[in-house]
Amino acid sequence: MYLLKPLKSRTKTKQTVMNNTLLILKQEYLKRVKKKSFIILTILMPFLIAGVYGLVIYFSIKDDTEERTIAVYDATNLFLGEFSEEGTTSYHFIPKNEYETLKTNLKGSGYYGLLFIPSDIYSNNQAQLFSEKQLPFELTEQIERKLSRFIENDKRQKVIEDSGIPDLEERLSKTRTSVNLSTLKVSQSGETKKSSSVVAFIASYAMGLLIYFFVFMYGAMVMRSVMEEKKSRIIEVIISSVKPSQLMAGKIIGTALVGLTQVAIWLVLGGIGLVVVQSFFFTPETAQQMGQSIMESQGQMNPAAMQAAQPNQVKEVMEMIGNLNLPLILFAFVFYFLAGYLLYSALLGAVGAAVDNDEDSQQMVFPVTFPLILSIMLLFPIAKNPEGPLAFWCSIIPFTSPVAMMARVPYEIPVWELLLSMGLLVLTTIVCIMAAAKIYRIGLLMYGKKVNIKELIKWLRYKG
Amino acid sequence: MELFEARNVNKVFASTQALTDVSISVKEQSIFGLLGPNGAGKTTLIRIINQITAPDSGEIFLNGRKMNRTDISHIGYLPEERGLYKKMKIGEQAIYLAQLKGMSYRDASNNLKKWFEKFDIMPWWNKKVEELSKGMQQKVQFITTVVHQPKLLIFDEPFSGFDPINANLLKKEILNLKAEGATIIFSTHNMGSVEELCDHIALINKSKKIEDGPTDEIRMKYKTNIFDIKYRGEFREIDLALGTDYKIISHDESDKANTLKVQYMNGKSNNELLSSIMPAAEILAFEELIPSMNDVFIKAVEESNKN
Numbered sequence: 001m002y003l004l005k006p007l008k009s010r011t012k013t014k015q016t017v018m019n020n021t022l023l024i025l026k027q028e029y030l031k032r033v034k035k036k037s038f039i040i041l042t043i044l045m046p047f048l049i050a051g052v053y054g055l056v057i058y059f060s061i062k063d064d065t066e067e068r069t070i071a072v073y074d075a076t077n078l079f080l081g082e083f084s085e086e087g088t089t090s091y092h093f094i095p096k097n098e099y100e101t102l103k104t105n106l107k108g109s110g111y112y113g114l115l116f117i118p119s120d121i122y123s124n125n126q127a128q129l130f131s132e133k134q135l136p137f138e139l140t141e142q143i144e145r146k147l148s149r150f151i152e153n154d155k156r157q158k159v160i161e162d163s164g165i166p167d168l169e170e171r172l173s174k175t176r177t178s179v180n181l182s183t184l185k186v187s188q189s190g191e192t193k194k195s196s197s198v199v200a201f202i203a204s205y206a207m208g209l210l211i212y213f214f215v216f217m218y219g220a221m222v223m224r225s226v227m228e229e230k231k232s233r234i235i236e237v238i239i240s241s242v243k244p245s246q247l248m249a250g251k252i253i254g255t256a257l258v259g260l261t262q263v264a265i266w267l268v269l270g271g272i273g274l275v276v277v278q279s280f281f282f283t284p285e286t287a288q289q290m291g292q293s294i295m296e297s298q299g300q301m302n303p304a305a306m307q308a309a310q311p312n313q314v315k316e317v318m319e320m321i322g323n324l325n326l327p328l329i330l331f332a333f334v335f336y337f338l339a340g341y342l343l344y345s346a347l348l349g350a351v352g353a354a355v356d357n358d359e360d361s362q363q364m365v366f367p368v369t370f371p372l373i374l375s376i377m378l379l380f381p382i383a384k385n386p387e388g389p390l391a392f393w394c395s396i397i398p399f400t401s402p403v404a405m406m407a408r409v410p411y412e413i414p415v416w417e418l419l420l421s422m423g424l425l426v427l428t429t430i431v432c433i434m435a436a437a438k439i440y441r442i443g444l445l446m447y448g449k450k451v452n453i454k455e456l457i458k459w460l461r462y463k464g
Numbered sequence: 465m466e467l468f469e470a471r472n473v474n475k476v477f478a479s480t481q482a483l484t485d486v487s488i489s490v491k492e493q494s495i496f497g498l499l500g501p502n503g504a505g506k507t508t509l510i511r512i513i514n515q516i517t518a519p520d521s522g523e524i525f526l527n528g529r530k531m532n533r534t535d536i537s538h539i540g541y542l543p544e545e546r547g548l549y550k551k552m553k554i555g556e557q558a559i560y561l562a563q564l565k566g567m568s569y570r571d572a573s574n575n576l577k578k579w580f581e582k583f584d585i586m587p588w589w590n591k592k593v594e595e596l597s598k599g600m601q602q603k604v605q606f607i608t609t610v611v612h613q614p615k616l617l618i619f620d621e622p623f624s625g626f627d628p629i630n631a632n633l634l635k636k637e638i639l640n641l642k643a644e645g646a647t648i649i650f651s652t653h654n655m656g657s658v659e660e661l662c663d664h665i666a667l668i669n670k671s672k673k674i675e676d677g678p679t680d681e682i683r684m685k686y687k688t689n690i691f692d693i694k695y696r697g698e699f700r701e702i703d704l705a706l707g708t709d710y711k712i713i714s715h716d717e718s719d720k721a722n723t724l725k726v727q728y729m730n731g732k733s734n735n736e737l738l739s740s741i742m743p744a745a746e747i748l749a750f751e752e753l754i755p756s757m758n759d760v761f762i763k764a765v766e767e768s769n770k771n
Contacts, residue, residue, distance in 0.1 A: 023563050031552075233547030237608070240514040240541040241564040243533070445516070447545075462478075 020242040024250025025257070028225065032258045042262050046269045068112035068139070070129075073099035075119040082150050086142060091115075106132055115143060122151060200410045203324055204383040207333060208407035212376045214337055215402060216369065218259045219344040222252055226352030226440075227361060235444050244441040252345050256338060263337075324410055332409045335422065340402025343429040344372060350436035353443035354451045354459075367453060371399035379407055386411040396421050398428035435460055466528070467492040467647040468513070468616055473522030475508055482508040483519070484671040490616075490649060490664070495642055497662035497679065498651040499757075501765055504668045506651050507544065510618055513649070514541050526616065537566040540614035544621045544651075546605050548593045555580075555589035558608050565612040572611065579607040583633075598625050606634065610641060617641060617648045623657060635661065655757035665757075667764055674768045679757070686760045690727045690753040691737065697745025699724070705744035710737065721748055 032038055068089045073096060074080060083091035092111070094102070102114050113131035121127055127147055129140065160168045226248075229235045238247060347368045355361045375394060382391040386408045394404035395413075401421045409418070442459045443451070468490040475483040483505045490496040500506050511517045513524060515536050524531040526538065549557055555576065562572035580586040583603045593601060602625045610617060619638070623631045638661060642648055650662060658665065658679070665682060667675035675682060690713065695702070699715050699722060706712065709732055713725040722745075728737050738750060755763070 019566075020564060023560070027560055228549075231547075232550055233543075233545045234549055236516070236543040236545065237541065237561065237605075238564065239516050240536060240539070240543070241561070445511070 021246045021250045021253075024242065024247055025254040028251050028254030029257050032221070032255065033261060038258070038262075042265050043269075046266055046273065050273065069110065070113045070115055070139075070143070071099070071102055071109075071111040072115045072117065074117045076117055076121060078154075079117060079147075079150065083146060086146075089139060089142065103130060106130060113139070117147070121147070122155075125151075200324065201383055203329070203410040204386065204407045205379060207329065207410065208376070208379045208383065208403045211333070211336055211340060211406045212372065212379075212403045214259055214263075215340045215344050216372060218255050218341055219348045219369075220365075221258075222255050222345040223348035223352035223361070223365070225251055225255070226349050227355070227358075230353060230356060230444060239444060244444060245437050248346070248349055248437060248440055252342065252349065255345065256341055259337070259341065260334075325412060328412075329409055332406060332418070336402040336406050336425075339422070339425045339429055340372075343398070343402075343425070343432055344369065346429070346433045346436040350439040350443065350456070353440040354446070354456060355443075356447050360451060364451070364453075371397075372403065375400035375403035379403060383407045386413065392417070396424065398425045401425050438462070465492050466490065467526070468649070469525040470509070470513070471523045471525070473509065473512060473519045473524070475505075475512065475517070475519050477508075481671045483512075486522075486668065486671075486673050488666045488673070488676065490647055492647050493642060493645055494663040495638070495648045495650055495661050497658045497665035498649055498668070499653075499655075499658065499665055499761060500668035505671045506668055507620065509668070510541070510543075510620060510649070510651065513616075513618060514539060537612065538615045540565075540609040540612065540617045542605060542609040542617075542619045542622055544624070546602075548601060548604060550594045551592060553590050553592055554585075554596065554604050557593065558604060558611070561608045562611050565614075567612050575611050575613075576607065579611060583607060599627060599630055602626055603630070606637075610637075610646075615645075615647060617646050618651075619648065620651045621653070622650070623652065623654060655761055658757045667761065669765050669768045672768075675760075675764050683754050683757065683760055686755045686763055687752065688727060688755065689729075689732075690725060691734075692749070692751045692753055693724045693726060693741065693747065694721050694749035695724065695741070695745040695747055696721065701744040702741055705740055707740075710740070725753075 066088055070089060070091050072079070072083060072091050072093045074093060075096075080093055083093075085091070089112075099114070099116065102109055102111065103116075106114055112133075113129055113135065116128040116130070118124070118127065127143075129135065129143060156169070160166070165171070229238065242250075348365065351361060351364045351368055355364055378390065378394055378400075381388075382394060382404050385391060391404065391408055394400045395408050395417070397404075398421075402425070405418070405421045439456055439459050442462060449455075466489045469488070471487050473483050473486045475481075486505070486509060488496070488498070488509075498506050498509065508517065512519050515531070515533060526535050548554070552560075558576050558580075559569060559572045562576065563569060567575070577586070577589075580589060583606075585600055585603055588596060588600060593604075596604070606622065609619070622634060622638070626634060635657065638648065638650075650658075652658060662679045664678050665675070666673055677685070699717055702724065703712065706726065709729055711727045711729065713727055715724045716722065726737070734752065738747070741747060
């Protein structure tokens with residue numbers, strides 16, 4: 001079994017180095033991708049997000065099913081018959097004496113609420129609604145609308161009568177105008193493109209968030225993996241077989257590939273989802289239906305304008321998304337994801353190697369990831385004002401630039417800024433990887449020592 | 465022929481001197497005991513051999529050639545503080561570790577299966593490490609150390625965590641590996657196993673090598689000229705015959721055989737002692753007491769600490 005092999009000098013040095021890194025890379029990649037939690041998270045996440053949005057939309061559209069009867073005491077005697085049943089809410093008019101008893105004894109009366117319309121409502125614009133429970137917003141809104149519309153109509157009728165122009169109403173409604181401002185961006189070549197600051201804002205915010213999420217999640221993964229090797233003490237066996245730098249490279253690249261795999265799966269699922277959604281919901285009929293339902297809920301919109309506008313708006317949003325520089329955004333996303341991830345995972349990997357318990361790691365993680373957290377806190381102001389000095393500096397400084405620059409990319413920014421930011425990030429990443437590799441090598445076999453930033457800087461000066 | 469050699473190795477960590485001018489040479493197909501108190505510098509030397517740490521100065525040779533990075537695939541190292549990936553299946557894990565040492569998947573898998581059979585842990589091939597007992601984990605670790613058939617094996621406290629039965633199995637395997645051609649560096653505080661296994665030892669104390677040589681010679685060097693003698697006769701007679709040149713450490717008289725422990729002073733010899741006693745009693749047995757490795761260790765370290 002144990003055969004004597006002649007010792008021969010291996011000339012395939014480079015190859016074995018590559019082989020080892022590849023082996024570790026493969027191991028790290030498969031370990032994560034085969035994990036149930038990865039499969040579940042990756043496949044479920046899009047559905048989860050879609051589901052959450054779906055639920056929100058469902059609940060906001062969903063008809064209220066609770067049957068409510070509102071008792072109405074009308075001191076003006078003007079509203080009788082004007083409060084028609086709406087949805088699941090009906091109205092019952094009561095005389096004054098019943099109102100007096102109900103007011104103090106609403107519980108058990110069977111009425112959901114008690115509306116009091118005072119006699120001076122025309123001058124004061126005030127009415128009162130008594131109830132036991134917190135009233136749904138829709139209900140108060142409904143009653144307010146009914147009251148306002150009635151009074152408004154009544155007053156308007158009087159004005160028309162006074163003016164002596166019988167078709168005043170019609171003539172006024174024709175004057176109602178709604179101007180749609182489309183924003184056009186002029187590129188350097190003089191081309192104009194339809195753009196939307198809203199679409200760019202959403203894209204910018206989402207991009208910044210995604211980068212933050214990925215860099216943080218996968219950077220932490222690298223750190224935990226390093227800590228696991230150190231804690232389980234397998235590390236000494238591993239680094240007696242491979243160089244620490246190979247181990248770190250394999251680990252970081254392997255984990256990055258997991259992230260990219262996840263993005264790729266989401267892109268595919270998202271693409272399928274988009275096609276499904278488009279073919280299902282955005283046929284002309286459904287668009288019209290949607291327009292109508294929105295119109296109904298808003299009540300006073302001009303029906304003709306609504307019907308015409310709705311399919312156009314959908315088309316316009318699509319067009320505006322299409323007008324974002326998608327190839328640039330995708331490229332920048334991959335670049336900033338990789339560079340930001342490399343930067344932070346190297347630093348976090350070094351932290352994982354330096355500490356040997358969870359509490360210490362938490363203490364060390366904060367200072368290291370602070371710029372990243374800062375950039376996510378500044379994401380909103382940056383996305384809101386992408387040309388401001390805050391946005392500019394945050395997107396140039398390497399530690400915040402992955403998130404900040406990604407938030408600016410959807411608003412076509414000057415090329416030199418992008419190049420400067422990328423160049424600085426690459427340089428910083430290289431320097432940090434070198435420093436991290438040193439800390440990593442020293443830290444891996446250091447046990448039982450309380451490590452802080454000062455100590456780490458001391459390690460950087462060690463030789464060998 | 466020397467398989468491994470370290471020449472004048474020095475290493476300083478921050479402000480502590482870990483190794484001072486340490487040289488060792490290990491003959492091919494032998495077991496070399498690397499001994500010393502805690503913190504003496506053994507682990508540092510072992511890590512330098514494994515190229516985990518670089519020496520500040522000094523040279524390392526393997527098979528007469530200066531050692532380079534790729535040579536670590538010829539080494540199998542079982543560290544004192546050892547562990548495995550807890551969540552990984554042991555078979556898969558052992559293959560991965562063997563691959564990192566340069567074996568192909570198929571060779572690794574085949575060899576490992578033989579070793580797993582030999583150590584009776586084949587049924588656990590697909591179990592995760594966290595499900596295994598400590599002894600079983602130690603077996604897996606031992607196997608992953610030797611599976612790639614390294615020329616040089618380094619065992620740091622290999623018996624810790626083993627019950628006596630498995631420790632015996634391991635001892636047998638270590639001797640077997642030597643017989644099949646492996647060269648072994650063996651570091652332990654268990655002096656009994658050093659006597660049993662080591663052909664040669666080096667003793668390190670406070671970063672310096674204080675003793676180096678074949679195990680038997682070292683033990684002889686520390687002998688204190690004490691003899692166990694069995695005799696028939698009167699103790700009084702012997703006592704008179706020996707006089708002041710000899711020191712009687714203890715004696716015990718029973719009907720059948722009386723025993724005596726005696727030490728001679730410098731300048732005397734075994735034969736002189738024997739001829740001094742012979743007229744006084746009938747000698748049944750005469751044996752020189754060679755100090756155990758344990759005694760040698762303690763004595764050598766204490767002496768070196770005095771200086």
